[in-house]
Amino acid sequence: MSSIIISENDFLKFKEYFYRKTGMLFEDSKRYFVDKRLIERIEATESDNFRSYFNTLRFEASGDELQQLVNAMTVNETYFFREEYQFKCLVNSMLDEITHKKKDNSPIRIWSVPSASGEEPYSIAIYLLEHWSGIDKWDVEIMSSDIDTKIVAQAKRGHYSPRSVMNLSKPILDKYFIPQGGGYQICEDLRQAVEFSRVNIMEPADVRTFRNIDVIFCRNLLIYFDDTSRRQAAEMFFDSMKAGGFICLGHSESMSRISSLFRVRKFPEAIVYQKPLEAL
Amino acid sequence: MAFIKKQTSQVINEDERKTPRDFNGLCVELNHEDSKVRRWAVRDLAEQLNASSVLVTRLEHEDDASVRTAILNALAKLGDTIAMNGLVACLRSEEAALRNEAIEILKELPYEVEPIIDGLLTDADSDVRIFAVNILESLRHQHVEQWLIGVIEKDPHVNVCSTALDLLSEVGSELAIPAIEKLKARFPDEPYVCFSADLALKRIEEGSR
Amino acid sequence: MKHILVIDDAATVRLYHRNILEKAGYSVDEAINGIEALEKSLVKSYDLYIVDVNMPKLDGYGFLKEFRRQEDVVQSPAIMVTTESGNHDKILGYAAGANLYMTKPTKPNELLSYVRLLLGEVAE
Numbered sequence: 001m002s003s004i005i006i007s008e009n010d011f012l013k014f015k016e017y018f019y020r021k022t023g024m025l026f027e028d029s030k031r032y033f034v035d036k037r038l039i040e041r042i043e044a045t046e047s048d049n050f051r052s053y054f055n056t057l058r059f060e061a062s063g064d065e066l067q068q069l070v071n072a073m074t075v076n077e078t079y080f081f082r083e084e085y086q087f088k089c090l091v092n093s094m095l096d097e098i099t100h101k102k103k104d105n106s107p108i109r110i111w112s113v114p115s116a117s118g119e120e121p122y123s124i125a126i127y128l129l130e131h132w133s134g135i136d137k138w139d140v141e142i143m144s145s146d147i148d149t150k151i152v153a154q155a156k157r158g159h160y161s162p163r164s165v166m167n168l169s170k171p172i173l174d175k176y177f178i179p180q181g182g183g184y185q186i187c188e189d190l191r192q193a194v195e196f197s198r199v200n201i202m203e204p205a206d207v208r209t210f211r212n213i214d215v216i217f218c219r220n221l222l223i224y225f226d227d228t229s230r231r232q233a234a235e236m237f238f239d240s241m242k243a244g245g246f247i248c249l250g251h252s253e254s255m256s257r258i259s260s261l262f263r264v265r266k267f268p269e270a271i272v273y274q275k276p277l278e279a280l
Numbered sequence: 281m282a283f284i285k286k287q288t289s290q291v292i293n294e295d296e297r298k299t300p301r302d303f304n305g306l307c308v309e310l311n312h313e314d315s316k317v318r319r320w321a322v323r324d325l326a327e328q329l330n331a332s333s334v335l336v337t338r339l340e341h342e343d344d345a346s347v348r349t350a351i352l353n354a355l356a357k358l359g360d361t362i363a364m365n366g367l368v369a370c371l372r373s374e375e376a377a378l379r380n381e382a383i384e385i386l387k388e389l390p391y392e393v394e395p396i397i398d399g400l401l402t403d404a405d406s407d408v409r410i411f412a413v414n415i416l417e418s419l420r421h422q423h424v425e426q427w428l429i430g431v432i433e434k435d436p437h438v439n440v441c442s443t444a445l446d447l448l449s450e451v452g453s454e455l456a457i458p459a460i461e462k463l464k465a466r467f468p469d470e471p472y473v474c475f476s477a478d479l480a481l482k483r484i485e486e487g488s489r
Numbered sequence: 490m491k492h493i494l495v496i497d498d499a500a501t502v503r504l505y506h507r508n509i510l511e512k513a514g515y516s517v518d519e520a521i522n523g524i525e526a527l528e529k530s531l532v533k534s535y536d537l538y539i540v541d542v543n544m545p546k547l548d549g550y551g552f553l554k555e556f557r558r559q560e561d562v563v564q565s566p567a568i569m570v571t572t573e574s575g576n577h578d579k580i581l582g583y584a585a586g587a588n589l590y591m592t593k594p595t596k597p598n599e600l601l602s603y604v605r606l607l608l609g610e611v612a613e
Contacts, residue, residue: 009486013450016500020521051453051487058451061390061420107284125283139284193283204323227418228356228388235353238346239323256524260381260546261346263555264524266531374577376548384545410572414543439572439593446501472594475508476501 004042006035010050014038017058022070022223023254037072041065063226074252076220078116080123080160081167083219086248087123089269090215091132094246098214099134101244107139111210111240112217113201115144118155119164120217121194122186126176143210145199156196158186201233210240219250222258234259244277307334315344322347326354336366348378356385359392368396371411383414390421397427406437413443429456432463438470445473449480454488457481491608492516492533496526496552497541497570502593506539509597510604523547527555534563537607539600540587542571542578550585557586566607570595 006014011031019025026034038050045065047053057065081087098108112121121144128135146152161183165173177184199206216237222230237247238261247262248270249255255262255273262273301324309321322338325331332355339351352370355363370382386393393415400412413431416424428451431444441463448456460477467473493515495506507517518533520526522544530538538556542549549569557564569587571578579590589603605611 007486009483013483013487017450020498020500023521023525059420059422059424063420135282137282139282141284195285227384231353231384235323235350239319254525254528256520256522256528256546258546259349260377260524260551261349264527264531271528271531376542376550376581380543380545380548407572411543442594443499443572446499449501470594471596472502472505475505479501479504 004039004049006038006050010054011035014050014054017054018069018073021066021227021257022252023257024073024223024252034073037069041069041072044068067224067226070224074220074223078119079164079167080119080126082119082123083251084167085269086217086219086272087127088131089248089267089272090124091127092269093267094215094272095132095134098244098246099138105138106212107141108215109141109143109213109242110215110217111213112142112144113146113199114218114221115146115152115155115196117151117160117164118144118158118186118194118196119160120144120219121155121196122158122190124217125190125193126172130172142194143197143213144194145197145201147198147200149198152196152198155194156191158191160184160186201236202229204236207236207240213241214245216241216245216247218247220253221250223250223253230258234261238262238275241275243275245275247273247275249273303328303331306331310334310338315347318342318344318347319350322350322354326350326357329358332358332360332362332366336362336369339366339370345377349381352381352385356389359389364389364392364396368400371400371408372405379411383411386415387418390419393419394421394423401427401431401435406440409435409437409440410443413440413447416444417447425451425453425456428452429459432456433459438467438473441467442473442476445476445480449476449483452480452484454484457484460484490514490516491536492518493537493539493604494518494520494526494529494535495539496520496523496544496549497539498522498544499541502541506595506600509600513601513604515604523549523552523555526552530556531559531562534565536565537604538565538567539604540567540569542569542582550581553582553585553587568603568607 011034015026042050042053045053045056047056057069095108110124112124115121121142125142128140144155159180165177165184173184176187176190178187201207218237222233225233263276265272265274306321306325309317312318312321322335325335335351335354339348342348342351352367355366367382367386370378373379397412401409403409403412416427428444428448432441435441445460445463448460460480464474464477493510495503495517497503498521503519507519510517518529520529524547540549540552553567566588567586568589568591569582570591570593572593582590588607591600591603
């Protein structure tokens with residue numbers, strides 16, 4: 001049993017700070033969860049008590065502990081059709097607006113970053129095939145990048161555990177996957193539909209060829225960055241996008257903690273962010 | 281299926297960085313009529329030493345927000361005296377957006393801010409003093425509490441003190457208690473000061489148990 | 490019950506305004522800057538907005554300008570609250586779509602009388 005106690009005022013102080021930095025707001029009902037994670041980090045950093053730990057969190061020059069703590073407070077799993085409302089928003093709202101404004105028949109470019117093991121870009125491809133009639137008329141280019149070479153290789157291979165595909169219906173599984181070795185292998189057509197690459201988004205040379213993107217999915221990544229890196233990443237995304245293009249963040253992330261370059265857009269399915277059409 | 285792979289040739293054609301990226305060429309592009317070209321000029325100038333002066337000059341009459349953001353980020357990256365003076369000058373701007381963006385960037389530069397913060401905290405303009413306190417909000421610097429105590433002890437303006445007090449309820453320790461109590465006595469008729477002083481005292485006292 | 494969105498980057502200010510307004514029987518939500526305020530106001534309809542001027546990412550003027558151009562949301566009144574008392578800022582505030590202007594630090598009675606006035610709860 002730990003002897004560290006988080007008082008009511010410690011909790012409030014932490015709650016305000018964490019909300020300001022990340023946009024995540026813990027209700028009082030999450031108190032037990034928050035206290036438990038905080039105590040774990042206090043022990044892991046060998047801090048004497050909440051106050052000395054909070055001091056590290058707030059003043060540590062590197063900001064590393066804040067990132068550790070965000071990690072501890074979030075569940076970062078990836079599976080097919082995670083945060084499906086955004087894919088619904090893509091096929092029901094965003095793509096209509098994009099194709100409506102297009103003056104030529106150049107391809108629609110979608111960038112999913114980080115790719116992780118590929119569930120997100122493949123989900124986008126499946127969603128377009130299943131739910132977007134425009135797929136017959138328009139060429140679509142799906143790109144997906146990750147900083148980790150090994151994970152990019154895994155994404156290209158496209159082999160998944162039953163847990164990864166738990167949200168998929170039987171007809172979808174039958175149509176796009178082949179059962180293999182206790183898991184599921186994504187079909188060759190979908191493997192060919194996504195262009196995977198190793199990219200460090202903070203490295204200008206790596207992102208130079210990413211231009212004229214219509215939709216970016218960048219979910220559950222920027223929340224782990226410090227303030228400066230978040231702003232720099234937002235600048236890079238802004239430059240890579242077409243005017244009028246959209247960017248989707250994870251459900252616990254908000255552009256209000258990242259950048260002022262984008263405009264808030266409300267669609268029936270989701271709130272997304274848009275690169276302004278006219279000059280800012 | 282209508283999925284296709286990357287068409288690299290098309291991408292290169294549409295890149296706005298067509299001219300050579302030497303210093304003089306970039307300075308010319310900095311005044312180009314297309315904001316996209318200006319933005320790329322700024323992004324590339326951020327990599328060049330001695331660029332601060334031309335960027336600060338451009339900032340004075342730049343009206344595109346995306347170019348301004350790029351200039352502020354470039355100045356933060358350059359971080360020399362001219363760049364810092366340029367960022368600080370934004371605090372006196374009539375435009376709220378420019379002021380606030382400069383504050384955000386200064387928050388992230390603890391070592392560069394250290395030598396100038398005393399001057400800002402004692403500026404003749406109370407709004408500039410408030411913005412200086414705002415910079416301390418996220419500054420990762422061990423003197424933050426001391427600077428804030430100095431503000432609430434000496435600053436005559438209620439809003440400068442209130443802003444400092446708000447931060448002290450987050451970062452204050454027992455060291456701040458006497459100054460907070462004195463501040464309360466100094467503004468007994470301001471309900472907000474009394475409210476935030478009590479909140480700060482409560483948090484400090486509970487945190488020290 | 491009337492819903493009010495308090496928009497301010499200072500946590501203590503939000504808490505102070507929340508306490509005053511909740512005691513007077515209003516329900517209160519908070520936003521830390523103009524972007525978060527837009528995210529909230531586009532999905533929930535508020536009866537009144539209390540808006541700080543200087544905030545990171547999107548300031549009070551920017552929020553109001555963007556909010557006032559939304560066609561499918563209820564255009565409720567807004568009070569701008571600021572430390573600046575110069576006429577220049579007031580003009581900017583009204584031009585952006587503020588209905589009333591208050592100077593910090595606010596006093597509970599003054600705040601409540603402005604709120605009631607804009608909510609049409611007292612005779613003008």
